[in-house]
Amino acid sequence: MSVDFANPQRTAFDLTGKVVVIVGGGQMPGDKIGNGRATALVAARHGAEVIAVDLNMAAAQETVDMVLAEGGTAYAVHADVAEREDCEHIFDVVMQRSGRVDGMVYSVAINPPFDRERNEMSLENFNKGIDVNMLGCFYCNSFAAQCMEKNEGSSTGSIVNFSSIASLKNEVGLNIGIMPYALGKCGLNYITELTAAQYAEVGVRANTLMLGPIDSTLGNHDSQDLFGMAADEVDAAYNEVLRLKMGRASSWETAYAALYLLADESRFMTGQQIRFDGGATLVR
Template sequence: MSTDFGMKDRKALDLSGKVVVIVGGGQMPGPGLGNGRATAILAARHGAEVVAADRNLAAAQETVDVITAEGGKGYAVAADVSDKEGCQKIFDATMSRSGRLDGMVYSVAVNPPFDPVANSMTTEDFNYGIDVNMLGCYYCNLFAAQCMEKNEGDTTGSIVNISSIASIKNELGLNIGILPYALGKAGLNYITELTAAEFAAAGIRANTLMLGPINSVLGNHDSQTLFGLAPDEVEETYLEVVKLKMGRGTVWETAYAAVYLLADESRFMTGQQIRLDGGATLIR
C-alpha cells in the first residue's frame, strides 16, 4: 500500500492485499453481534482476506459465510487459545494457506463461572481464565509477529489486542468473579507494550484497544449470568458510567477502531492503550 497520505484519491483504511487473522472471529450464541465477528466483517469490507479463528468452528464459519456472501474473502480455523499449541495452529494454517500475515486482532475473553455467595471459583476455572485472557494473547502476539517478520517494506504488520477498562478501573473490590478477566486483561495490556518494543525494528506495530461498555453479545450475556442483571438492567447499569447522550458503544465502533489500527494510516502508532469507553474511566 502507498503511504502517501496526501494523495487526493487515496482510499482510506484500505486493507486490500492484506491477510488479517481475527482470533475470536466466531462468537457465542445469543442476540446481537460480538466484537470479533464485527471486526472480521468490516476488515473484509475494507479489502482484507480474513482468517476467522475460534474454538467453535461452526461459529467462525458463520462469520466467513457473511463475508463471502458480501463478496469478500475469508476462511475459518478451529483453535483453542487456552494452550500454546492451539495458538500455533492458527498461524501455521494461515501461512500454509495464505502465505503471509499482515494483521492480527486478539478479540477473545472469558469470565469463568463462580459462586457469588461464597465468592469462590475452582482453581481449574481460574487458571482457564488466565490462559485465555492473557497467555493466549502472549502466544498469539509472538506467533503473529514471527510471521509478520517475513514481510517486506517499512510497515510489515499490525497487532491489535482487545482489552477492557476492567484492567485499570476497579469497582467490584475483591470479587473472584471478575478477577481472571481483569488480571488477564491487565496482563494483555503489558504484553502489547512488550510486543511493540520487541518487534518495532521489524516494522511491526502492536496496540491495545481498551473497551468500555460495548453492546456486545458477550458483554450482555456475562452481565446477566455473572451478576444476575435482567436485560433491561444491563442497559441501565451501563448508562450509569457512560454520560454521553448516545449511550453505549456498538461492536461496529470497536470494529472501525480496530480497522484503523490495522491500516497503514496508523503506521506511526504503536505500544498505545486506546480507550473506547464513552468516558467511563473519567469517572473515579
C-alpha cells in the first residue's frame, strides 16, 4: 500500500494498526524511565499495539499497565533473550495473539558483574554478556523478519536495534567490565546491516540507533558500577564528552527517534547506523 505523504490531512508517525514488539520493554527500578519502556509508551500513544518483552515479567507488566492506563493496547511476554528458544517463543506468541508483526525494537543490554580492582571477569559472565547483547539481537532480528515478510505491501516491517557509541570509541574509561557490552554492540551493528541486506527484497527494514549518554536508570546505574563513579559524578563525566551542550538526552528522546524508524516516514531508510549521541563522536 502506498503512503500519501502529500496529503495535508495525514497524521504524521501514525502506527495505527501496527503491532510493535519491544524486546526489553521492562526496566530496572529507579527514578528515571528506560529506553524500552519509553519507546513502548510512545509507540502506543501513536496507535500501535505494543508487546513488552522482558526477563523480568513484573517489569514488563508494569509497562503494559502504563500503556493500558493511557487507553492503549498491550500485553507482556516473558523471555530470556540469551536463549534462542525464548526468542522464537516471543514471536510465536505474538503471531498467535496478534496475527502479525510490523515493528520490533531490540532494547536489551547488560553489563555483567566483574572484579574492578583486578580487572577480571569470569568466562561465564563474559559469555552471558555476549549472548544477551549480541546473539539475542541476532535471534530476534531473524524471527521478527520472518514474521514481517508475511505482511503485504512494499514496506512490510521495521526493525530498530539499540546500539551504543561504545561500539565506536571510548571516552569515559575502558575495562573488562564494559567489553561484553561494547563487543556485543559491535556485533549488533553488523547484524543490523546483514538483516537489512537479507530482507530488503521482501520489504523489511532494519536500522541501528546508536545511543550516546542517555539519562536513564540503567545508564546511570551501570556507569557507577563500571567506572566506580559516585551518583553525582555521572552527569559531569558524560557532559564532558558531549559537543552539543544541552546535557544528556532522556529516554523519551530515544523513543521519538525510534518512532521515526518504526513509522512509514522512514520507509526509504534501511541498513543505517544513526548516531544519537549529542555529537559525542564528532572529531574534535
